[in-house]
Structure formats: structure tokens, C-alpha cells
Amino acid sequence: MFGLDISDVIPVMAASSAFIAVISIWRVSVEFKSPLARKAKELRLRENAMRRGYIKPEKRERLLQNKRENIVKKVVTKLNLMKSAQAERMEARLAQAGWRGKEMLMNFLFVKLCMPFVGGGVALVILWLKDGENQTTSMQLLIVLAGVFVGYYLPELMVKNKVTKRRLALELSLPDSLDLMVICAEAGLSLEATLKRVAAEMALASPELSDELALTATELGILPERRKALENLAARTDMPQIKSVVNTLLQAERYGTPLAQSLVILGEEYRSERMMKAEEKAAKLPAILTVPMIVFIMPSLFIVLLGPAIMQGLDSISNL
CATH class of the missing domain: 1.20.81 (Receptor-associated Protein)
Incomplete structure (x- = not known):
């Protein structure tokens, strides 16, 4: 085929395999850098930002004001969300979750502002898909309010979960x-x-x-x-x-x-x-396993032990 025999194809395939292996190793080494190098780069950027904040605060503020504001910053600034008491509390909570900086706080406040509308919209879509017109008006309103409530508290629940895992x-x-x-x-x-x-x-x-x-x-x-x-x-x-x-x-x-x-x-x-704490968790295991044993194991055990006797009794009654 194409004037090549098997002795010519084998070296070409071996060279191609070696080339692909070298390219794969190179891509892995480039794309997946060491976490130490990535963390060192993040710390250098954070250190430079902190130095700008302490050494030249006026110049830094002027540069920040000259930047083009995005949608999130415009909405948060217009509504004065950064000046609320909730913003100070959530900034501390986000720091405990490992999300530090004013940018993360603005993003969280923007998400918290939008999530009630998203939750209400999802509730309306569910009502539309499940033929919610058959429900009463009060029930429809209750479902929509439940979606709004879940959307409002979902970001805080996610932050709380992250804080617990981090601690x-x-x-x-x-x-x-x-x-x-x-x-x-x-x-x-x-x-x-x-x-x-x-x-x-x-x-x-x-x-x-x-x-x-x-x-x-x-x-x-x-x-x-x-x-x-x-x-x-x-x-x-x-x-x-x-x-x-x-x-x-x-x-x-x-x-x-x-x-x-x-x-x-x-x-x-x-x-x-x-x-x-580990010993305390181990001591709680017998009490915790009691409910699964009763729910899942005991019915199967009763079926195995009493099943034959019940079947024999039914057979005896049918013969009579």
C-alpha cells in the first residue's frame, strides 16, 4: 500500500508513538503545574496588591476609578450593597470560607440579589411543566414564595457548608x-x-x-x-x-x-x-446503626425465618 511494506510501516508507527508520548508529557507539564508554583504566584500577586495598598493608596484608588466598571460592580454600587451591615458580616464569612477580597464580596452580593428571582422563576417553570393551573391560587403563590425563599438562602447555605469543611x-x-x-x-x-x-x-x-x-x-x-x-x-x-x-x-x-x-x-x-473526637464518633456507631438494622436487616431476617412457616401454614389451610 502506497509502495510501503511492513518493515517500513513499523518504524514510522514507532516514531509517531514516541512523538505523541513526548507531546502528551509536555502538555501535562505545562497545563498542570505544581500546586506550589501556582500558590507562590498567587501569593506574589496578593503581596504586590497589598504593597500597592499600603505604599501608594492614592494612586491605587485613582487607577481603580479609571477602570471600566462591569455589570456586577455597577449593580452593587447603585444599590449601596457594599455599605450595608450584611456586607461586613458576609465579608468575614467569605474570608472564613477561603474567598477573600472585595471582588468576591461583590460577586456574592450580586448572586444573593439575583437568586430570589432565579428561585421564583424556577418555581414558575415547575408549575408550568407540572400543570400548575390545576392548583389553587394560594398553592401556586406558596410554591413561588418557597422558590424565592430557597433562592435567597441558598448562597448563605453554600458559604456555611464551605466554612464547615474548611474548618x-x-x-x-x-x-x-x-x-x-x-x-x-x-x-x-x-x-x-x-x-x-x-x-x-x-x-x-x-x-x-x-x-x-x-x-x-x-x-x-x-x-x-x-x-x-x-x-x-x-x-x-x-x-x-x-x-x-x-x-x-x-x-x-x-x-x-x-x-x-x-x-x-x-x-x-x-x-x-x-x-x-474519633473515639466519640466510634462510640456513637452502635446507636446510629440501630435504625438501619431495624429498617433494612430485620424485615429480611423475618422473611427468611418466618416465610417457610407461613407458607406451610397456608398450605395446610388450603388442604383442609
């Missing part, structure tokens, strides 16, 4: 990070260098905690008060465990107390607390 991830990885901080502190590293090192080591095991520690290390080198950077860490996480760590770090910064010994005690305490 659980931080709680599970905190003892290991404290052990790494102890090693760095005993090696003579400064607090900023310790946090950067631990953040780099925990990037794969716990991206959430690595992000928080890296941001705290960046703020320690930028903010005029080092105490404010540690307080921001406690405010972003809103966890008693991390607040205790922050108080320990503040005490070490202020009075020069030995940091490594305090972190060792905290690490052992949190590890014991984590083990106690």
Missing part, C-alpha cells in the same frame, strides 16, 4: 503543622520564615492551612504592626484552636517566651482532642 480541614492538619513549627523554631528560624517554611511543606497535605500560613507570613512582612497579621489569622479562621496558637505566638513576640515548648504542648493537646 474541619484546618482542625485535622493543625497538629502536624505545629510539629513542623516546633522543628523550625528549634532550628532558629524567625516567625516569618517558620510560617513560610511550614506553608510550603503543608501545601500538598493541607492547602487550606498552607494558604492561611502563607498569607500570614506575607502580612508579617508588610503590615506596620506584626500583631495585626496574627490577629487577622485568628479572624479569618475563627477557630478556638488557631486562636490559642495566635495567643501563644503573640506572647512569644511580646515577652520573648520559649516558642517551641508552648507549641509542643499545643500540638499534643490538639492531637489528643482529635483522638477523643
